[in-house]
Amino acid sequence: MSKEESFSKDFSEFDNYQFGHHDKVKHIASTGKGISRDVVSKISELKNEPSWMTDIRLKAYEVFEKKPMPSWGPDLSEINFEEFTYFIRSTEKESDQWEDMPQEILDTFDKLGIPEAEKKFLAGASAQYESEAVYHKLNEELGKQGVIFLTMDQAVKEEPELVKKYFGSVIPASDNKFSALNTAVWSGGSFIYVPPGVEVNTPLQTYFRINEEEFGQFERTLIIADEGAKVVYNEGCSAPKWAKSSLHAAVVELVALDNSRIDYQTIQNWYKNIYNLVTKRAVAKKNATVTWLDINVGSRITIKYPSVMMMGEGARGEVQSIAFANEEQLQDSGAKMIHGAPNTTSVVTSKSISKGTGRSSYRGLVKVLKGAKNSSCRVECDALLINEESRTDTYPVMDISEDDTQIAHEASVSKVNEDQIFYLQSRGIPEIDAMKMVVNGFLEPMVKKLPLEYSVEFQRLVELELEGSVG
């Protein structure tokens, strides 16, 4: 097949989502639909967990029941917690050999290109299917240096002291309704510990796949970079095309101790029926750096504001966020920067594109606590509107209780420049290609900062999403 033919084949699908296949996979265990105290205990029992974790879960379940749904932002009234299945086990045991897993699941990940990517770019990879990891492997060299890369379930058994110390220390169960839900029914996710002075420069990656409809995925990730350590972590995700919605409510906690650095990179490409309600937060101690790269292309509603709490002197936080809201999607993303110590700096750069009836919102918080002298923060948000019905909103909050600061926020909104499109057309470039070039130009300053494999993948995603935007 020529390149043109394969492109037009991709585009012939009604919504261009290339990961929409569903594989029939038998479940080994499932809690069935609905949530209750019993479901929470049963998840813990199926996982053979120590009693302290069961207690954490049950306490969180009480909080979940009491907490109201968020009253601000996107409308979540269609979520019925009784309709979801909260736990599905697909394989008996996770493996460090791709060949060991059931053929259907292997096929899924093959189609997504994960085993291929692992060979080329990654120092460690994990693949989560429904509730639990089916594959997990860390580069042996790193293992020898003392790097711990486990699934969260393993970590509870193998590293209980570290888990007890840090689990819920950045995002307590009571933070919001969805963090409480996650703490009650969490399953899967990654646990990473990098010992002092060790630098992991090739990324560790986890790929999350939801295969069933009306399912809830609640992974829990905890990354600890000890003093002077460095780590890069990638996550990706996708789901089949289903008529009914699934729920993804993850909690990600990062702990960056003195002089360490954590880079966390996400491409969120869920199918357009997933509620993606994620709490992500990092603590940065003295001179530590945390960066979030947050790309949202998929999902029906995304609510996600990666945050950095800069609690040590000289800490640094950075969020780069790109959101693409296509037909009927709502991308409510942003960033939160809490300056809690002197000489802390943060940067937020956000670019969003709204197409068709899509709506993208930037919602952010910059908080400078008393005593955070000489701290500075810069927030920049740009929005691009493609069609007449497209919508974009910006809701930043700045709350400053310290005089010795430099805080700036800038936002701008514009539409695709017709003169540029006309010029490109006059040079013989079809309108749709001209549109792609203009949009890629808008994203260029950010895309060129992405790691190579991400920027290629992302440009391709944007081009797919833009199909049908002209005429």
Next chain:
Amino acid sequence: MKKFSWPDRTNEYWRRASFLKPPQDFKISDISPVEKWEILPDFNTHISFSNGNLIDQDLKEGVSIKSINPNDSLSRPGSIPGGEPWNQWTISNGNVYQIDIDDTFPENEPLVIREKICPSGKISSNYFFCNIKKNINLSIYYLIEGSGEGFHSGGFTIVLDSSSNLKLMHIQDISKKTDARFNWEIKNNKKTNSEWNLAALGGRSVRHECRLELQKESNSSLKGVYVPYDGQRHEFQTQQDHKEGDSTSDLLLKGAVGSGSRGIFQGMINIRPEAQKSNAYQTNRNLSLSRNARIETIPGLEIEANDVKCSHGATVSKIDPYSLFYLSSRGIEKNEAAKLLAEGFFYEVSDNFPKEIRSVVNESINKRLLEAF
């Protein structure tokens, strides 16, 4: 009349409000006789209010004022979300007036509306609708001053009929013991221009709700300063509501916040789907003068059309230490230097006031800056 309930803290626009409803068990205050006007005492063409009541008028041809029954009035005040019950309460408890201005009003003379607020432990309240007829160039000076303790709720709706131009020079300098809530809005009809300069200086805990509504091909700007110090709390809720296209709005609010005080800005630009080819700008710049100052700034955009240019910006910083050092090295005392720099910071806004008011505004700002450090 539609029944509203008082806003609560789940409403985004009221989360940071110091009061959600008027004080309970209130008594409406009486007219207090005005012996002396502090700001610009010598104007001829004027309308004077005391505690919400019309006490005096000296009007030329082309302008008239009458007391109206709010239920008969066709125009209802617009408000930012959650403000409706306040407006309803204000017009049913206070005095409501209608001011009409037609094209026989002399062009080069300002219309002065002045208001004294001395509620003496009680509540005063009033609202006026001002209708400016077609093809008029007009300037209004609206000067509010006051003394004593109490609570005031008031506001205006100025409606500009097509092809009119308005300059509104606006000073709010009520007593530092009075709390207040104001609802101020300008409705720009087709092909109108309005320029609104605001110095919001007085009051203890004051909530200013400012609205600009724009129809086709209209331009509207709001430039304001605030200098809360010594425990004052100044809150601004603004909305630039573009109902129709080819319209331009520009908002600039500059604040310097002193010790123990709070400055809160929450603004929203709304571009409705029909308002293609609109431009809207919103800027909030803050100087923090003290470690005990607290500044919150929440600019906002809600855009439902695609062919628009909108931007907003917000900054918070302290007085530039290098400039301060430079001025000190030239022998200017540190407090004086800081005052000069703060003055320069406000110049962008204060310079827009006409000569006779500018000196009043500058002096008031300077007095506050001296005490704020």
